[in-house]
Amino acid sequence: MNSNTQPALNQPMQTNDPVNIDQYLEQLHADFDPVYNMLMDYQCAVMEVETRFNILNNRLSIQGEHNPIESIKSRVKSLDSIIRKLDKLHLPIEIESVEGNIKDIAGVRVVCSFADDIYRIEENFLAQEDITLIERKDYIKNPKPSGYRSLHLIIKIPIYTENGKKDMFVEVQMRTIAMDFWASLEHKLRYKKNLNPQTIEELAKELEACAEESAKLDEKMLRIRERIAADMQ
Ligand code: GTP
Numbered sequence: 743m744n745s746n747t748q749p750a751l752n753q754p755m756q757t758n759d760p761v762n763i764d765q766y767l768e769q770l771h772a773d774f775d776p777v778y779n780m781l782m783d784y785q786c787a788v789m790e791v792e793t794r795f796n797i798l799n800n801r802l803s804i805q806g807e808h809n810p811i812e813s814i815k816s817r818v819k820s821l822d823s824i825i826r827k828l829d830k831l832h833l834p835i836e837i838e839s840v841e842g843n844i845k846d847i848a849g850v851r852v853v854c855s856f857a858d859d860i861y862r863i864e865e866n867f868l869a870q871e872d873i874t875l876i877e878r879k880d881y882i883k884n885p886k887p888s889g890y891r892s893l894h895l896i897i898k899i900p901i902y903t904e905n906g907k908k909d910m911f912v913e914v915q916m917r918t919i920a921m922d923f924w925a926s927l928e929h930k931l932r933y934k935k936n937l938n939p940q941t942i943e944e945l946a947k948e949l950e951a952c953a954e955e956s957a958k959l960d961e962k963m964l965r966i967r968e969r970i971a972a973d974m975q
């Protein structure tokens with residue numbers, strides 16, 4: 743490189759300098775490893791919970807005539823969402839603020855065909871000795887004013903890291919296929935900021951009516967399944 747040439751602004755360091763690259767990597771690891779490790783712990787908790795549900799699904803399907811779980815969807819909250827939530831809660835933006843204050847970083851959504859399967863699976867899941875129930879909100883028995891229905895659990899489950907056992911919070915949402923279909927459509931309305939307020943109000947009312955009809959359909963299909971099961975005995 744010509745000695746008069748200044749480094750470009752988008753090249754903060756010279757990668758061919760072994761001293762600089764070592765310092766750079768050291769700083770990078772010091773900054774990012776704690777965050778990466780935290781997200782990894784939540785990812786492990788998600789995998790642990792998913793496995794518990796998958797095992798329950800297989801075991802319960804031997805006893806019953808169908809697989810109670812239709813699908814499992816999981817996610818770890820993005821770093822952006824975690825930081826926004828800390829800010830909303832007026833907490834310092836640091837790793838120490840996360841643990842104990844944000845309980846929905848790990849999220850597992852269990853979708854069942856029938857509403858009674860939700861409670862059967864919940865009972866078996868919570869009966870597991872190392873799982874602690876922290877919070878339970880039954881929006882199936884008590885739907886939200888929007889019409890939203892789901893069973894929400896916040897649980898604590900141990901994961902085993904290279905530094906030993908660590909209890910992690912996981913948010914579990916359990917719902918039927920119909921409730922899940924409704925929630926994904928309503929979610930779209932919730933985040934559409936550019937619709938005019940009157941349209942939002944009209945659609946919200948329509949969605950609330952849909953939630954009612956959908957709950958009736960869930961109920962009817964459950965009764966049909968029960969009659970089929972009774973006839974088969
Ligand atoms: P958050 O800060 O959003 O976590 O609120 P919260 O801790 O009071 O939790 P709540 O149990 O009310 O809801 C948690 C999650 O359930 C949300 O992040 C959504 O995924 C889902 N949820 C709750 N209410 C609704 C709703 O009315 N519509 C839809 N589509 N999803 C909802």
Ligand code: MG
Pocket residue numbers: 846913
């Ligand atoms: Mg929450």
